[in-house]
Amino acid sequence: MMEYIPLNFPFLAAALLVGISFYILIFKRNLIKLIMGIGMLASGVNLFLVALGYRAGGNAPIYTEVPEGPMVLPVPQALTLTSIVINVAVLALMLTMVILIYRHTGDMDSEKSRILKG
Amino acid sequence: MDKLLIHSPILVIAIPLVVAFLTPLIGRAGGKARNVLVVASLAFVEFLVIILARDIYLNGIHIYTLGATSPALALPGGAMVPIRIILEVDGMSIFMGIIWATVSLAAAIFSLSHMARETGQTRFYTLLLLMVAGCFGMIFTGDLFNLFVFLEIASISGAALIAFRTRFADAVEGGFKYIVISAVAGLMFLFAVGLLYGQYNSLNIGYLAHVMQYSMLDKIALTLFLVALTIKTGMVPLHMWYPDSYTVAPANITAMLVITSHACMYAVFRVCFTLYGITLDPATVGWIVVIIGLLTMFVGVTMAVFQTDVMRFMSYHAISQMGYMWLGVGVGLAVLGNPEALATYGRAAISGGIFHILNHAMYKPLLFMTAGALFHRTATRDLNKMGGLGHNMKFTLILYIIGTLSIAGIPPLNGFASKFLIYESVYQFNPVLAVVAMLVSIITLASFTKAFQSAFTGPQLPEYKDVKEVPKSMLIGMGILAAGIIFTSIFPGLIVERIVNPATDALINQAAYVNGIMGGMP
């Protein structure tokens, strides 16, 4: 059982990142901390996707000046790249909205700056 | 015309994208040119959807491979797995496509006068066309990762549109809640796609349905899919964000967002019926969906009874009506493994749920747009402050009455037809469910009568004495939807037989979907 841990290191790290980010999303109230939690969730999912494509002893999946031998899978790398671009757009939108909320209510705490209730 | 038909699945997605990026360039030439361009492109998209629908009802599933040497070449050169991104349009996809094309055309015509006083209108139309393209992509695609990308496009542009009127503080808060929920849901969806890719080395829905064995990781992936997509439809334990976001948006954007949450419900059906099919445990998953439907119906309508803000009141009713659709399709899913029960009442239950999607997609945007018309003329959404507006706004009054009779399920109108189909088939499954559904319908009628009385009837208040009727483009937008309601009310049998039953058969028949891609391989 213990010899599986070094083999599965990337997956354990991805699970840890996702777990910590869920803790942040549930228990923290500052709006900037929520945004950081979502960024961390994105990093965890991206790490999981890249780690799926690993093949033992493989090289980078390009043909320019690469040594002979097996290559790792290129499709998960394309999926990760698309995911990073989408998350950049989402984070930029969330930060702009936090700037506007701060301008209207003057407070960064999500309990105190709530207007919509019921 | 023939070439237009072959390329129509990708043209329906690509034309709103092109016009979305042409709008800032043409918008410098003036507002009128931009308005004409936007409405003309949405009308052309509606035309393309109608000719594609005719072809699918005659000839079956339509696939389109992006980048191959011919559109139908999914397995080039004798390969065993499909390569490239493939769009696959069957009866259920084109059903959602017809709904989305009509509602977005009506919403765009409505916004020509409703948003006329705002600055930055060019950006508004760019975001609106991006949302149209994103939702069409979600409905027509046959590839899981493509579904994720278009889901995120629709969410980001939807959140930006909710927070568009930045001078209202609550609009920005509603938009922030929407984007946080959508980001978390999208990332969980991507995690599940990664789990499936790691096992089967393919992202195509048809191929995954062919090789699916229901291992432990597949069960985890099913749970993640269901939770991520049902958060976005406003299912009950996770519905807190839904009224906050849908209250503060401009009224026609709320109409379009309701259809976007229907498209997420379509994605749940795609995962349960087509991707997993018989291999998942139908009795368990079906009963879970039925219980969720009951809870959603009941909690939605009881929270709606005491609201004073007219848009918030209508968004709680939208949550409640989604419960009817979950109930109908859940009963069908629960008997999926049992062929005789499926033929007796399961198919009718799924048809009832899908017919209810069509009806809801016509009367709910109409009701939201009448609330928007009230806001346009009186600058308030509070029902306690309004009164006696029926004297001045006669057309809005008639349209509101049509919408109310529809949602409550009163006999001549189309709401009754779909609810009766659900009651009949669900009663044979378990009588308690039908009784709860009828009770919810009665409470819906009661709450809408209260809202009608406080907004439209009564003596005319002095501050609303010179309120005029809303501008013509808003009436045309609402009139398109009302015409659809009246047509469906007069010919319900025709609509069920021609449009709803092909969609039901497409969902139940997983083998036809797989054969569309694999071309008859064993």
Add this chain to the structure above:
Amino acid sequence: MLTKIVRTVANQLILFILIFGLYVIAHGHLTPGGGFQGGAVIVSGVVMLLVAFSSQELKKSLRERLLSIMESSGALIFIGLAFAGIGIVFFYNFLVGTPIFGRIPATGPGPGDIWTGGFIPLMNLAVGLKVVAGLSAVVLAMALFSSGEEIEE
């Protein structure tokens, strides 16, 4: 506005950052990189200028109208190239076999040939243009927002 040393060094460094970003965009079909990555490198150079000079100074050079036109034309070039093969299928690589970017590369590892790839290098350039215009508009708008004024229409 930071001190004179920082401003002078930023003025000299922006040239190298620009060239490196264009290298990453242009060789996207041979080495790791491509449209988005090269565009992000160039935007990091713009952020360096934004920190060294204040946002008020930068607003005079990067006008909003120019950025909007660059962004729209980047997206339109991308979709236009995809539409150009519509005679066969949407997104069909119609430049393979023609003299422009159309050579077939040799199989196996080796030094890459830049004239291969069909319309992929052209799409990389269009995406790079759009990313530079879009992200610098976002960064500039946030900097102006925080210091109290807004970009109008």
